[in-house]
Amino acid sequence: MRTISWSEVNGGSIHLLDQTKLPGTIGELVIRDPKELVGAIQRLSVRGAPALGVTGALGVALILRNAEAENWSKESIAKSILELKNARPTAVNLAWGVSQVEPLIEGGSKKVLEKALALADDDANSCREMGRIGADFLVNKLGEKKLRILTHCNTGALASTEWGTALGVVRELHSRGLIEEVFTDETRPLLQGSRLTAWELAQAGIPYRILPDGAAASALFSGLIDAVLIGADRIAKNGDSANKIGSLSVAVAADQVAVPFLVVAPESTVDRSIDSGDRVEIEFRSDSEVTSFAGVNTAPVGSKTYNPAFDVTPARYITAVITDKRVYRVKEGEAL
Numbered sequence: 001m002r003t004i005s006w007s008e009v010n011g012g013s014i015h016l017l018d019q020t021k022l023p024g025t026i027g028e029l030v031i032r033d034p035k036e037l038v039g040a041i042q043r044l045s046v047r048g049a050p051a052l053g054v055t056g057a058l059g060v061a062l063i064l065r066n067a068e069a070e071n072w073s074k075e076s077i078a079k080s081i082l083e084l085k086n087a088r089p090t091a092v093n094l095a096w097g098v099s100q101v102e103p104l105i106e107g108g109s110k111k112v113l114e115k116a117l118a119l120a121d122d123d124a125n126s127c128r129e130m131g132r133i134g135a136d137f138l139v140n141k142l143g144e145k146k147l148r149i150l151t152h153c154n155t156g157a158l159a160s161t162e163w164g165t166a167l168g169v170v171r172e173l174h175s176r177g178l179i180e181e182v183f184t185d186e187t188r189p190l191l192q193g194s195r196l197t198a199w200e201l202a203q204a205g206i207p208y209r210i211l212p213d214g215a216a217a218s219a220l221f222s223g224l225i226d227a228v229l230i231g232a233d234r235i236a237k238n239g240d241s242a243n244k245i246g247s248l249s250v251a252v253a254a255d256q257v258a259v260p261f262l263v264v265a266p267e268s269t270v271d272r273s274i275d276s277g278d279r280v281e282i283e284f285r286s287d288s289e290v291t292s293f294a295g296v297n298t299a300p301v302g303s304k305t306y307n308p309a310f311d312v313t314p315a316r317y318i319t320a321v322i323t324d325k326r327v328y329r330v331k332e333g334e335a336l
Contacts, residue, residue, distance in 0.1 A: 054097060129324040149179065150220070226259065238277075239330035265321070
């Protein structure tokens with residue numbers, strides 16, 4: 001399943017599987033206007049670190065197509081690219097994807113598009129490699145037996161171009177007959193676990209159950225979980241990892257009961273320009289995501305909220321970071 005693609009019809013467009021509609025509706029967004037793309041990113045129609053990287057690169061191609069057709073100035077092009085790059089500040093892959101094609105801008109949209117499509121193919125391949133490396137690590141650590149895995153948020157094909165990061169490890173284990181069941185946190189407030197991960201697991205025929213975020217620690221302390229697999233939106237040089245809000249509490253609980261806690265993400269998510277997670281800019285989102293659901297108020301009107309989209313898990317709680325290149329044993333003091 002490809003969640004992001006490019007079409008040459010009508011001058012060029014980006015096609016996105018609209019994640020805000022799942023699981024009820026499988027709908028596609030056809031985006032020809034760069035401002036529409038920024039809006040789609042900000043309302044989470046497309047999300048997930050690898051997916052945002054590919055979207056960023058394709059977004060630059062889309063900007064140049066519009067610029068060539070409408071004779072934009074260099075200043076207008078630069079402004080549009082900057083708006084795209086800054087659409088979600090915590091996720092390093094969005095800016096990374098843009099930066100991968102920026103040196104080709106002078107060569108026009110054709111050169112940029114070729115590179116962007118190559119990045120999409122590279123992402124698909126790297127996700128499968130992460131799946132293999134992560135599965136091998138868990139088998140070596142826990143033995144060749146059926147595992148019960150806890151996940152948080154969505155780290156599957158929907159968060160990449162296809163296959164997935166942490167959920168890619170689950171897919172690989174399932175292909176080897178080594179998954180007993182996946183416990184997927186619902187992931188409040190936007191329910192990426194119950195809406196998206198559960199949908200992907202159902203599509204793949206992988207046994208699963210959904211649990212409230214608040215039940216994750218209980219499941220860990222009850223001995224129901226063999227390992228935790230999450231993704232990342234930015235990983236600092238020391239191994240601190242920014243991921244969907246709620247990841248930290250799962251990590252602390254896993255540490256208390258000595259359950260392996262793995263962060264699975266491509267090398268492009270490792271930001272070696274920052275020494276620790278203290279320097280990660282955390283995105284805060286609107287009160288309405290917490291005080292309402294599907295347009296219906298679930299809290300008193302005017303309620304204020306604390307709604308960070310991400311938290312940072314310190315390296316001391318992370319057993320290992322799995323990338324498409326290697327395993328970093330973070331808890332043993334190995335820097336990235």
